[in-house]
Amino acid sequence: MNASRRDVLRLLGVGGVVFASGLAGAAEGHKRRRPEDDFFFLQLSDTHWGYAGVSNPQADITLPTAIDTINGLGARPDFVVFTGDLIHTTDDDAVRRKRMTEFKALAARLKVPALHFLAGEHDAAKDAGRAFHDLFGPSHYAFDHKGIHFVALDNVSDPAGAVGAAQIDWLAADLRKTPAAVPVVVFTHRPLFDLYPQWEWATQDGAKVIDVLSSRRNVTVFYGHIHQEHHQMTGHIAHHAARSLVFALPPPGSVPKKAPVTWNPAAPFRGLGYRRVALATGAAPSLTELPVEGDGGLSVK
Numbered sequence: 001m002n003a004s005r006r007d008v009l010r011l012l013g014v015g016g017v018v019f020a021s022g023l024a025g026a027a028e029g030h031k032r033r034r035p036e037d038d039f040f041f042l043q044l045s046d047t048h049w050g051y052a053g054v055s056n057p058q059a060d061i062t063l064p065t066a067i068d069t070i071n072g073l074g075a076r077p078d079f080v081v082f083t084g085d086l087i088h089t090t091d092d093d094a095v096r097r098k099r100m101t102e103f104k105a106l107a108a109r110l111k112v113p114a115l116h117f118l119a120g121e122h123d124a125a126k127d128a129g130r131a132f133h134d135l136f137g138p139s140h141y142a143f144d145h146k147g148i149h150f151v152a153l154d155n156v157s158d159p160a161g162a163v164g165a166a167q168i169d170w171l172a173a174d175l176r177k178t179p180a181a182v183p184v185v186v187f188t189h190r191p192l193f194d195l196y197p198q199w200e201w202a203t204q205d206g207a208k209v210i211d212v213l214s215s216r217r218n219v220t221v222f223y224g225h226i227h228q229e230h231h232q233m234t235g236h237i238a239h240h241a242a243r244s245l246v247f248a249l250p251p252p253g254s255v256p257k258k259a260p261v262t263w264n265p266a267a268p269f270r271g272l273g274y275r276r277v278a279l280a281t282g283a284a285p286s287l288t289e290l291p292v293e294g295d296g297g298l299s300v301k
Helices: 005-012 059-071 093-107 130-136 165-176 206-213
Strands: 016-019 040-044 080-083 115-118 141-145 148-152 184-187 219-223 230-234 237-241
Touching: 059 093, 080 219, 093 130, 115 148, 148 165, 165 206
Parallel strands: 040 080, 080 115, 148 184, 184 219, 219 237
Antiparallel strands: 016 040, 141 148, 230 237
16 A cells, blocks of 8 residues: 555544454455555545535535545545435435435545445435435445455335345345455444434344354444444444544433534534544454544644
């Protein structure tokens, strides 16, 4: 990976960055991996394009600014994945499609080799994912990249927040076709475990999905939805949440009713889109948090 430390640290300031050499199981096979096979990807989540409100009066510039920042760096991720809630919810199908079209055009400005998209409930729950499918393709899929198997799951097109039996069967069949030694990375929008079901921070049949994934020794899950950094283990599977690029939400159960965190003009980007996760080579993933100050400046401690 040809990238300066300064560029990588700047890139960490706009989303979740993941180094493939540190993913669960990658270390076990590092002697078989060539240096040119190492890579990283960037996770952005909950962009809520079309949101307008007091929780972020600058919502129309947050995503374009993040894209410009990524494009301005020497460090290039192999791909960028958006883990859902690409747009803000609307009951109007024409508005939904207009927002998705605008979002897709913005994302296309990213100077990276590949883009991957997941639906969030704001994108898909109102129409069972029809607009998302038309503009972005399947809402669940798999791909391989440099010795790692990636799986995107849809736990939002069903308004009840379920993956569904057919998709779980598809996942099991997909994993059976993937050699056991290959690390697996899963992308979802909602958490697969019961983080806080009272706020719909769960997947109705997530336990069944985790049961299927648990048959694999090396699995890491990245998700969004909760608009904040969070790390959880279910058995040997690590789950990591990314912050939103538009508005923050409070920690689970910390307030009587879920509502966006109040906008602070003195620190406008605090809690917004600056979740960073670095996974270092080792026997198991090692998470290092590189705090971002309220003014958006990078502070490495």
